[in-house]
Amino acid sequence: MKILVTGGAGFIGSNFLYYIAENHSDYSMVCVDSLTYAGNLYNLSSLISDSRFVFYKADITDVKTIDKIFGKENPDIVVNFAAESHVDRSIENPGAFLDTNVIGTQVLMNASMKYGVKRFHQVSTDEVYGDLPIDRPDLLFTEETPLHPSSPYSVSKASADMLVQAYNRTYGLPATISRCSNNYGGYQFPEKLIPLMITNALQDKPLPVYGDGLNIRDWLYVKDHCSAIDLIIHKGKEGEIYNIGGNNEKHNIDIVKTVLRLLKKPEALITYVKDRPGHDRRYAVDSGKIRAELGWTPKTDFDTGIEKTVKWYLENQKWLQDIEDGSYKEYYDKIYGGRDE
Numbered sequence: 001m002k003i004l005v006t007g008g009a010g011f012i013g014s015n016f017l018y019y020i021a022e023n024h025s026d027y028s029m030v031c032v033d034s035l036t037y038a039g040n041l042y043n044l045s046s047l048i049s050d051s052r053f054v055f056y057k058a059d060i061t062d063v064k065t066i067d068k069i070f071g072k073e074n075p076d077i078v079v080n081f082a083a084e085s086h087v088d089r090s091i092e093n094p095g096a097f098l099d100t101n102v103i104g105t106q107v108l109m110n111a112s113m114k115y116g117v118k119r120f121h122q123v124s125t126d127e128v129y130g131d132l133p134i135d136r137p138d139l140l141f142t143e144e145t146p147l148h149p150s151s152p153y154s155v156s157k158a159s160a161d162m163l164v165q166a167y168n169r170t171y172g173l174p175a176t177i178s179r180c181s182n183n184y185g186g187y188q189f190p191e192k193l194i195p196l197m198i199t200n201a202l203q204d205k206p207l208p209v210y211g212d213g214l215n216i217r218d219w220l221y222v223k224d225h226c227s228a229i230d231l232i233i234h235k236g237k238e239g240e241i242y243n244i245g246g247n248n249e250k251h252n253i254d255i256v257k258t259v260l261r262l263l264k265k266p267e268a269l270i271t272y273v274k275d276r277p278g279h280d281r282r283y284a285v286d287s288g289k290i291r292a293e294l295g296w297t298p299k300t301d302f303d304t305g306i307e308k309t310v311k312w313y314l315e316n317q318k319w320l321q322d323i324e325d326g327s328y329k330e331y332y333d334k335i336y337g338g339r340d341e
């Protein structure tokens with residue numbers, strides 16, 4: 001089997017490629033990533049010399065190049081992680097989100113149809129459902145919850161989801177979609193909550209917390225997201241959507257305090273800043289369907305996962321420094337001599 005993973009130099013995509021390498025030793029892996037600011041080839045450094053792995057620096061919106069790669073590689077399975085993924089950036093520049101997240105998905109699906117891909121999997125997010133009230137803990141997002149996205153990011157992901165459903169229904173593309181809650185773990189770019197807080201705390205810099213810090217997210221350890229996608233691409237039913245969540249609802253402020261406690265840093269570093277416009281209050285995912293139908297269960301509880309995560313960043317401070325000074329961008333040229341697809 002050959003699996004083509006887009007966005008594999010990002011946070012979840014790189015964790016997923018390691019997951020596949022460990023759990024499917026007979027698979028070959030193709031990674032397509034344009035290496036935006038969020039793409040870091042260092043994330044894949046242990047795979048680069050693996051004979052089962054090939055990397056293409058390419059943009060998923062580039063029709064000709066994507067066609068060429070699919071024609072050459074003929075993948076059996078495509079998993080689309082490639083995305084602009086940061087809500088704050090989508091508020092500054094929505095266009096880039098529509099290009100990559102919507103048009104890029106269409107380009108990949110066209111190539112998947114043309115080259116007879118057996119399974120196209122779209123990695124989506126619980127943010128497509130909008131938000132839930134804080135005072136109704138009984139309410140959870142199910143796969144039937146209407147789409148009600150709030151930010152340009154979540155609108156672009158919801159649009160892509162609908163396009164995937166249309167390709168499945170209209171053209172028979174064998175597609176599945178997963179909608180996951182917030183992930184945490186190693187290799188996450190330090191603009192997102194947990195790695196940003198760790199990075200700042202390590203440098204005794206203020207930890208900026210939006211608004212009152214009481215927004216609630218449902219946290220899932222990244223490896224558990226990877227195991228869920230692995231199950232869906234192999235056992236999930238075509239045309240289906242699967243929610244993935246950790247049942248770990250936490251206030252942002254409690255996450256920040258946990259990070260400080262684990263790093264033995266004072267809470268005085270916390271600084272409340274002006275809230276993000278349109279900031280969703282609460283996400284909470286009902287993942288009963290994937291648990292019942294595919295037998296998925298998350299293996300890492302939050303206390304264990306967050307300890308592992310903090311330890312990962314402590315042990316990989318060079319990785320953080322290379323991002324901070326921009327030198328991570330030079331790694332591709334060093335390995336591949338600047339060759340683009």
Ligand SMILES: NC(=O)c1ccc[n+]([C@@H]2O[C@H](COP(=O)([O-])OP(=O)(O)OC[C@H]3O[C@@H](n4cnc5c(N)ncnc54)[C@H](O)[C@@H]3O)[C@@H](O)[C@H]2O)c1
Binds near residue numbers: 008032085126179188
């Ligand atoms: N991080 C989360 O908590 C979370 C939760 C649910 C769903 N998701 C979804 O999972 C996917 C991966 O998220 P992440 O957090 O790993 O994101 P990320 O920002 O860390 O990685 C995105 C990757 O996509 C690549 N990329 C961006 N635009 C591209 C383009 N036009 N062509 C080719 N490559 C491109 C980047 O270089 C980067 O390597 C996204 O689709 C996101 O919507 C993320």
